[in-house]
Amino acid sequence: MDTVIVLFNRDLRVHDHPALAAACERAGRVVPLFVLDPSVAAGRRSAFLGECLRDLRESLRDRGGELFVRQGETVAETMRLARETGATTVHVSADVSALARSRQRRLAGERIELRRFPGVTVVPPDLLQPSGGGDHYKVFTPYWRAWSQAPRRAVADPPKRVSVPEDLAPGDIPDAEPYGIMRGGEQAARARLDTWIKEGLDDYEEGHDDLAGARTSRLSPYLHFGCLSPLETAVRCDQEAFTRQLCWRDFHHQVTFAFPELPRRDYRPRGHTWRADAGALRAWKEGLTGVPIVDAGMRQLLAEGFMHNRARMITAAYLVKELKIDWREGAAHFFEHLLDADVANNSGNWQWIAGTGNDTRPNRSFNYLRQARRFDPEGAYVRRYVPELAGLPAPAVHEPTGVRGYPMPL
Incomplete structure (x- = not known):
C-alpha cells in the first residue's frame, strides 16, 4: 500500500x-x-x-x-x-x-x-516571463496585465477522507502566549472571508486607505499561514482593486523566486549610505519619534501584530527617507511583530519604499503631515494609538512635537 x-x-x-x-x-x-x-x-x-x-x-x-x-x-x-x-x-x-x-x-x-x-500563490511564481526576455517581471504594471490573463487551475475540493497509518503518535502542539487580536486557523479565516465578501469588499477601493475606519480585509495573516488559498480568495473576491492586492503579493513572490536574496541584498543597488543611530531606531520601534502618524502606526503594530496598509507605507518611509536608517532594520522589526510577515512581501515592500526594489521612482518622497491629514482627517487613528494626544483636535493632533524618545506633551 x-x-x-x-x-x-x-x-x-x-x-x-x-x-x-x-x-x-x-x-x-x-x-x-x-x-x-x-x-x-x-x-x-x-x-x-x-x-x-x-x-x-x-x-x-x-x-x-x-x-x-x-x-x-x-x-x-x-x-x-x-x-x-x-x-x-x-x-x-x-x-x-x-x-x-x-x-x-x-x-x-x-x-x-x-x-x-x-x-x-494565485499564479505559480515561475509561470510568467516577460516577452522581451528575462526570467521574471521587474515592474508591476506589465506583470499585472500578464497575471490578469494567465490561466488558472481549478480550485481543489477538500478531501472527503484522509486515511492515515494506525498506531502513529500524533505529537504535541505547544501552547504559547497569545499575541495580537486575531484568532488563527482555517475556520476563522473562512469566516472572516465570508464576512469580508458580504460587508467590506464592495467598498474596498473607496475605503482601503481610511486609517481610522480600518476598512481593510485583515485576511493577510491567513494568506501568509495558508489558512486561506490565494486562488480561492481571488476567485471569490472578484473585485479589481482587491484582486490587484493579491497580484502584488504574487508579484513579490515571483521576484523572490528569481532573487532569493531579497531579504538581505538590494535588488537594485543605489549606493545608499545608511546611518547608524540606535536611539532614533529605538524611538521608531517604540512609537516615540514625535511624529504622531508614525508613532500611531508603530504602536498599532506592537499592540495588535498588525498595521494598516497606509500606515506601513508611512512608517517605513519615515525610517528610510527621514531617518536614513537601513531598510533591513525596519524589515527585521516588521518581521518580528507582524502576524502576516512573510519573506517575499515584507522584503519586497521594504525595498520598494527604500528605492532599492521594484519601484520605478526610486527617489519617491512622502510628506507625512499631508498623508496624515488626508488619510486620518479627524485624527481618530492617531488618538486611538497615541492616547496622550487624545485631547487635541484635528488637525493639531497631527503636528510633530519635535520630542523624540519621550511621551508627547499635551
Missing part, C-alpha cells in the same frame, strides 16, 4: 490544497506532517501558528485523519517519519524563499520521491 507524506508549511488548510488532494487520491495511506523546526522560530506568531495547527488537526480528524507534529530539523524529521511509515513519496506546496527551496532540494536528494504542487 502506497504511503505519502504531505509536508505542511505555509499551507495550513484542507480546502484547495492540491498537495493534500493528490495524496488522498493516489495513496492508500496519507501522513499529514508539520515540523516545528527550532531553527525557524515563529516568535510572536507562535500562538497564532498553534491555533492554525490545532484547527488543521481538527479538520483532518473530521475526515478520519490526523496532523502529525514533530520537532526538529524539517528534512531530518520528514525522512525519519518516512522510514517509520514506509512512505515512498513526499508532497509539498512549492514555496519561494531560500529556506523553503533549500529544504525542497535536500528532500529531492534523499531516497524518496518529491512532488511539488501549487498553492502558495
